[in-house]
Amino acid sequence: MSSQSPVVIVERDANTVRELKQILHYLDMSAVDVPPEGDLVAIMETRPAPYMVMLGECGEPRTQSDAFRRIKAVDPYTPLLLLSSGDAAPAPSDLDHDALARVRLPLRQSEFEAALQKVKTYRENRHQEGSPRSLELFRSLVGSSAGIQRVRNMIEMVARSDANVLIVGESGTGKEVVARHVHHHSNRRSKPFVPLNCGAIPPDLLESELFGHEKGAFTGAIASRQGRFEMADGGTLFLDEIGDMSLNMQVKLLRVLQERTFERVGSNKSHSVNVRIIAATHVNLDQAIREGRFREDLFYRLNVFPIETPPLRARTEDLPLLVNDLVERLDHEGRGTIRLTQSCIDSLTEYNWPGNVRELANLVERLSILYPNGVVDVHDLPEKYRSAQVVARAPAKPYGAPAASGEVPPPAALANPRLPRAGIDLKEHLTVIERDLILQALEETDWVVAHAAKKLCMGRTTLVEKMRKFDLVREGI
């Protein structure tokens, strides 16, 4: 739990504020409070951003919804808990729809813990989305092929409904990306998106993972715990690799989908939840049904709206866009940048891509490590990605071609450059020359930057910037 990001308490009653602060302090969470009429916006904009907001007694209901609106205006994703006094559950208001949970005052331990768990899950998912890699992951479904356009249209059509969605496609084709998009474009976007990989969890633990358990329900259940269904209340539960679920669990899942209620393991108290299910699988479910490994009735429940993610080999026209996107992601993370030549892309287009976009992402990452800030040609590709035809067509390391690992171009290239017959990427070529001359200047001046800058007739800061850009550091120090 972050002790730096404070919990913001919006509440009129000073006693309540004091009590809440004590409890939060006990939980090692810092807190700030502000009256409903106070400068909420300033508090919300203070960094670090709040861990969550607890919105309590504001006097008039209108003041409360107004406070709510101002909070959400600064950050629509702030986790928000509504507080209500007394035992009587208040009539659910519009606010309940957008808040993560409602907790009663005085706080009950189990209720408050459950709410905090929800906030945590929500934040973890938001956090993933907010980190550079997944933000990029999430930014868009990259591609302009007919196949990917179709997927985008389907997402648009189904997102706002509550229909269950089944995403089918080979591994690495972006099923999780699609699931997150559906959630993001739905009315549930301010509620949690809770993923669960059904194939990665041992079958005997899956039930408790999905439905939670009570203390003592089985050996090792030392405390009661919420399951993913409860965590996802109001939001989306993403059941990944549903084809790997045991028949026994399929029956249990089907029951929840039919009745919308479930019990925690070790309890017979029914919980009801409002959860949208998105399931995904790389398994051919028709065949699994024929072979008796997947229940047909569950299939129909899940398959209300099917979306198929096309394999990469069926949309190779998207390769340049995808490569650009992946390179940009690496660059964004400060992991250097690379360029792929046309023949390199041509060669990748002919490859079969059994691992789809995930395999492409791994390849790009690997190339960026092998050729930091370099240009990658078909000859530089690992063997299996090299197409014989493309290699035959591509000139063997054309004269003046930028070297992948920053080899020194022949001096003649400087004195009397000739345009290669196949043409040249001028910008890349000049970059290589620039980098090389800077490196020479640095070496000749024993890496005294001021002296090297003088030799190159450039300002010291410009040189420092370029050294950073080209990743030039003195080796062996």
Ligand SMILES: Nc1ncnc2c1ncn2[C@@H]1O[C@H](COP(=O)(O)OP(=O)(O)O)[C@@H](O)[C@H]1O
């Ligand atoms: N259309 C796409 N645009 C951008 N990145 C994608 C796309 N499809 C897949 N990816 C990337 O490929 C990787 C695998 O995607 P994922 O959704 O986990 O695939 P799956 O669940 O089908 O195995 C992720 O890193 C994801 O960002």
Ligand SMILES: [Mg+2]
């Ligand atoms: Mg997946």
